[in-house]
Amino acid sequence: MAITPGPLLQTVNSPDDLKKIPEEKLHEFCEELRQYIIDVVSVHGGHFAASLGVVELTTALHYVYNTPGDLLVWDVGHQAYGHKIITGRRDRFETNRKYGGLSGFPKIAESEYDTFGVGHSSTSISAALGMAIAAKYKGEKDRKVVAVIGDGSMTAGMAFEGMNHAGVSNTDMLIILNDNGIGIDPNVGALKEYLTDITVSPKYNKFKDDVWNALNKLPVGKRISRGIAHKLADGLKGMINSNANFFESLKLRYFGPIDGHNITKLVDTLKDLKQIPGPKILHIITTKGKGYALAEKDQTKWHAPGLFDKVTGEILKKTFDTPQPPKYQDVFGKTIIELAEKNDKIFGITPAMPSGSSLKYMMEVMPDRALDVGICEQHAVTLSAGMATQGLKVFCNIYSSFMQRAYDQAVHDVAIQQLPVIFCLDRAGLVGDDGPTHHGCYDIAYFRCIPNMIVSAPMNESELRNLMYTAQLEKTKWPFVIRYPRGEGVLPEWRTPMEEITIGKGRRLKEGKDIAILSFGHPGNFAAAAIRTLHQDGILPGHYDMRFAKPLDEELLHEACRQYPRLITVEDGTVLGGFGAAVLEFMAKHGYKNEVKILGIPDRIVEHGTPKELQRECGFDAEGILQTVRELMNEKLVVTEGSISA
Template identity: 45%
Template structure:
């Protein structure tokens, strides 16, 4: 360690044991150094910034007071955990965050013993923590603490309340820390609320409370409950924790989550309490300690690489509009002509583009919080009354509402429109956010219309198409990132349901694309043509209903047919094979192959490389065709594949 190090205390900390060796008076300096290190690291890698900066002091206090990893510490959502990673033996790799082969942007069990539970989706910590607490109590040799830190909006999901209801009924020793950074659950805290929090968490208070309980038991019937209610309402009059108390938690707070002089004594009291489930309410500021992030919490929630001094992000100028923006502008255009169009987001207005829709139609835009289950059924209710709801939800998040999609939408044939963003690989966010399964889990549902946009112009047409589907549910999927730069139509035109299109004609090989791999198919066709393989390229547009006539034609007129999609097995290609088998077309010696996402969870990386690694780029498509024909690719073929014009 050099004498001029800007982080002299942090340099001494390899694991939390080193932190616990410091004097309590040094914790504030550790927090300041940890905040600076977090800012510097994320400026290099990009990632989630604001949430982590808001829990720096809390992270220091928790690792200082609790015996991690023996004490289980769960971060919910896991993107709050960058400071936690720095303190738990991963500082030397922190600048590999979200990079290929680097640290995950979320907590991950396979990465560290200090990550007892992976949490990239929200609102799971209390359920998991309760499971750990029960397992501890079933084991005779364990007496560890379980701490769930839930925040950054995660308490807006119903699963958290289901878990609290269960935990309160079981009366297990479990500590829940509510990181309240933007939900306005309570007013700003100060000295009085800190004093009350420290008082109500103290052993003396809990001891006196227990004495009152024992005395009340000796009083006539009914007085025990009256005494308990009197204590509860007196305390909650000051603290505002009635909801949590009703769920069976002992409530402490609110306390200033940035003041270590407040945090440490309260958390020490909570740690030492012989008590059932306890909830500690910490009020924090998202982006704390970095002015650009404090002034723009939404913008600095997730960032690209940025300049630490100015806060300016280094984003390359896009060559084409993002699919998300195309969706938003297309929906706005349709809504100007149709006042029955409404839009629903689950706490992702900017991520789905509905912030733009909301600026023009605030009365027709609904953010339901991190509550996809509710959001889907809410949309179903709107549909019953003649409205045209668009539920804009990331593919990976829609998984949480699958029963509602089936039971509340599909069975009732309600015309809810699902706009599914982040279809396919998503790069740095990794397997937890990859849109892999929606084609499979939606196209198996009777009556569903499932579309995928090949480019930004097609997405515009598919938004217009979804508006017109009034007799059944529909979904349109599109990837993360920019479009391909095609000419945009002035307005979307409804497509014929279940009809694909032929983009290029050939007579030897047929490439049938579903979704945004169409440009790679065109590049592959150029390369195949150089080898004398005249290639048809078709855009299926629909996974359900399938274009049977198009598929029959491709099968009958070509020696090899390859389907390509950015989705898991069981989706478009599987439905094509099922149709061919039912139609008797597999008995004619056809060479057919299906290219799908791999049957594995793929770690983060650059999307282009991820597709290449799994055979979903032009080179992989050419290789698949050669294999089907029993031909070997020469080194020259391998080098040339994927270099053809998109045409």
């Protein structure tokens, strides 16, 4: 279905085109841009509410600033759809997040207007400051740098580090704090309460508006009056509202809060701020999901709803005639409650992803034992370590790609001290449409090299429950990693009795001859599917579900190496340093010379697409395994025939 943009939006293929629109018609343009985002995302999917909330801000930024000469840095990038549409990608926007199409996030390789690639939170201030310092060093006095960051991203330590430096940098940069009170889930912590205090302070906001309005009536001119108003407001805001002093204490000139949906106010304010040198912060108040009533009402649900009927608001879900397997994250969310009901030492912690990780279930029934600590992965890990010193069993649930942000804490605060923190790494492997910033490619490799660390992966939902049960046992004294993929498992009847698994022990699933497949985690199901097809060809591979990349089941590996001259390892992690590499290290140590083929994520950046498309591209889906087995068996046949003929 072709989606036609509105008449004003049709004329805009660049920010230069946007500047040709009269200022009094910008509100019409914003409505067309908002409607176009609704139309496209409802049919093609993607993130939704965040971009609706910054339509006016996006328009004002490209209207006032001279992008791409002036540098605009988005934080995370969920909210950058309007930016992409304005900067020449409108006619390709339907390909957003699709295989071979536009990235769902700003990406340097995609456009000169995308100044910095993003996907994780809280990077914008540091990146923008780096650009501003570079501009100053190169003598680019007219270049402006703007960072747009949400109040959720502002909770992360990196944002504070960036502001702390920016305040004393003597650079000309603007930080725009887009305050809507929510990230993916509602924001938590003292910063949220602090920003709320600023937003609702009647004394400060009334004083500022009164001064502003009074000075606008003076005969000295609107722009000069505003400058005077800023100076007076800055001089007195500490007396009127002590809350405003936080940003000022970091030597960032604070302006706001202002209505982030008033396009005229935004344009006028940004024009003023362009004339004020030095580091500064503009605080705007927006509504995530603005302009679509259902998204405004339930912002978490509409962060990325999938396909939906824009008229009725019905989110379109696939229907099935038979029971379907649950999502792995939901199995985690329900199982931790079962375990916690029997073990009062269990706690759950997540850095700002209670819905995505399904820890929300525990937060609902056991609110005193499940914590959302905000976008603070480092804090989440060390907090878990501190709790572990007091005998608690903490399930620290972090997406695999976000776990990278707390690597030092995993080493320094957990592994070195041998504290039994349980890391549940959601979204391990290729996550799909979010692309390379969210793929969980590296956790096997980066955890496997750390002493005192157990690294495991379940092949199905039952195995996930068993690993969780094993990890929380009193006798388990080591840090314990359990990694599992995004989305559905394989067992509709998943609520199986939980059993202890011997740490470091795998399973022989199928006897075979000539060739064996050693799988780690969910890709074992791809191997099982391939084996069923191979049996029809008379090829009978053996199959081992290894369960643990560390410690390895050496007994099973000795058996496989002695019985099968050819081995294939399968994992949904990087082939460099991962499970397959661990098998090769074992073989080298023991002098085995078997032919080995490692299947997994190759040593390159894998772009976005559906998980099935990307697994096929990387060659470790059922078809890829099937093809690899046949190639190895054909080589065996050729060698055998050559030997006979010789």
